[in-house]
Amino acid sequence: MSSTSRGLGAQLDDLEKSLEQALELVRTTPRDDLTAVDWLETAAKLGGFLSDARDASADVRQTLLGGARSALLLYLRGHVAETVPPHALEGVSGIREWARRIRELRAVGWDINCLGSGSSAPYRLDDAQLAEEVAQSQRIIDSIKGAKPKERIIEYLLHLCPWPAAPKQLEQVAGVPTWRQEIRDLVDEGWLILSHEDDSALPPGFYRLAKIED
Known part of the structure; x- marks a missing residue:
């Protein structure tokens, strides 16, 4: 889908900036004599950049198609009967609480199954449409x-x-x-x-x- 929103370019710029900052942080992390304490400080900064990137991705999603639930439904309907890893669903939704949105879709009738247990278990939409x-x-x-x-x-x-x-x-x-x-x-x-x-x-x-x- 396309968008005429003036904010979309700026949102993508924000996403690019956050990812570039995360990459630069990793690139400048010393490979020799890295201590556990040093890494914890680096990882904390890295978490901030990745959180910013997630927020920027969510802004793009909001501009193009609205809420996280719409994004998840559109993505899953485009991948019917396929196993979808949880990281893909988090990426599509742009939020940490994506599993709650999946439960909301199930509650109104969508046949979305979790194929296993634990945080790495994939999901699958089994029916292409609602009755x-x-x-x-x-x-x-x-x-x-x-x-x-x-x-x-x-x-x-x-x-x-x-x-x-x-x-x-x-x-x-x-x-x-x-x-x-x-x-x-x-x-x-x-x-x-x-x-x-x-x-x-x-x-x-x-x-x-x-x-x-x-």
Whole structure:
């Protein structure tokens, strides 16, 4: 997906700077006569740079597609039936609490399984989509908590895909009467959201996010 946000370039610059600082710290760490105490001080500084990098990555994610849960859902739906390591999910989400977001996705019906025990156990999304009655349930709508209308709309469409979203539900999710403009903005940003004009099988006023693999 693309973004017209003026802040995206600055966010990527922040990410690059943090990673460069981490790399420079490692490069300048002496290879000879390194003591445990010296390494602890270095590791503490390294942790700060990596934390900054995670925050900058989360900012990019927020600009491009909204919350961590949307990012995880989009990523897993693009890797259905594949084993996904936890570090990939942390990277995608940009937050330490990514496992909580996975539990929230499970709670609304997504079949996401942890394949083992311990912090290194991988995950797998086994079903490519929700059943239509689950996807269009009020439970899904109630679970969406994005800060902005666009964020809430895209998460809702990600849950529904490939099922269509009705105007009433979209307005409820968006929480604003200008939800149609929000959808147009998302289309301008690169999201493949179809209307009746794009797909005659859709009832007028309904919208559908095209298949994730499209």
